[in-house]
Amino acid sequence: MIVKEGDTVYLRSKKNKFFIKVEKDKIFSTHKGNIDLNQLIGKKYGEIIETHKGEQFLILKPSLFEIILYGIKRNTQIIYPKDSAFITLKLGITDGMKVLESGIGSAGLTIVMANAVKPNGKIYSFEKEEKYIQQAYKNLQLANLEKYVEIQHKSLEEPLPENFFDAGFIDVREPWLYIKNIKNSLKNGANVGFLVPTTNQVSKVLESLQEENFLDIEVVELLERHYKPVPDRLRPEDRMVAHTGYLIFAKKGI
Template sequence: MGIVKETDTVVLYDSEKDKKYFLNLSLAKGKFNTDKGEINIQDLIGKKYGSVIETHKGFKYVILPCTLYDFIMYKLNRLTQIIYPKDSAYIALRLNVKPGDLVVESGIGSGAMTAVFAHIVGDSGKVVSYERREEFIKNALSNLRKLGLDHRVKVKHRDIAEGFDETEADAVFLDVREPWLYIDKAYKALKTGNMLGILVPTVNQVIEVLKKIEKFPFIDVEVSEILLRKYKTVPERLRPEDRMPAHTAYLIFARKLPGIVEV
């Protein structure tokens, strides 16, 4: 069982109300106020996850670790639309991202997909993120610091129209408005035999990407859309939830073959 560190983001769980409070200890000062009383921040540090802490009124909360899913869905500060876990998990698997890898991406957005890549590559790997907008960089790095993942990410404040510096990336991922304009640059950055991933929200964009990909030696081209339907967790009345998030994005993948291309 892990120990709470002063840099952790923790979950305080109220079992009576089935309610969670999220608290980043590196930013919190003094006391944390809940509807059931105050908790001294210092009293959390050093406790075991799964243990109980009481407010000054005697109410109890269970201390739980904040998962990456929790943080992305409930605590990530968003300046942009994010890539949701239902898509990001498949993206990471489809790109075959693993510990020690070099992943090149553009753009960083609010850092949700960057966090997933950084979580997987580990301390021996690196995520290089290209982003034009400084406000996105500052916000994404702030989110990554709260997760303790910022040291695995190198951000380059640059337009990818200038190209990527990397030439042997284990995976390349594009989440930009007109990705077809940068297929040539992604091809050059990617290691032969490895995967390129692209995310776009509209069919028109998918068509433009496919037209451009045809001009390069790529194989295993795939276009997919992931739909997630959750169920109400009541054994006596098991059924889908009333609302289902529909379309979020189209995902495009392709594997690089060797070749010299003039486009």
């Protein structure tokens, strides 16, 4: 694959790393010398580019993982890869599915789900805060996935298409208010997930799911622990993220 104008490129030397957007007639400066971005255009991913001081950089195409963590601009707390990867597999999201999402936030999860439904499926993302929508769309463009997502400026209070979605994921403050509406919009047996940060919210979502006869209700949290990658002094990092959110999953029953 060839580097084009507008691409986001991951430049990696032995010691340094940069995520940069490729623009014409621009110079990118590092303390190891400058890179003329015109020279990047037309190179193949995996090739090497040198600064004017001779420092070598690998030209890499960032993965979705890297785009989510280092590329997208965040206006909200994002759903992290440990969670978004699990959610997407747990919900069974795959090519061709129509998936309900609300809200879109910074599109951290949307990117992963959109990549899973392509080329024939679509994410229908309802976001009630207009201010997030434009940036979310740009973030999807960065990942080249915008055509698999339909963003609507809309709250979950408003009518949803009935018996329409193959799966859904809800990341709003009071999901229990909309469970009935969500249920009607899902096909029988469709998986739905929720992320909420507090135990009080978990309890309220569980109550609503039981009332609406959802099946296979589960609550899960994932903890990600990193180690210092030193072979002869292997040990966990001193600190870790202790909480991103509780994940709740269920299936629409009869």
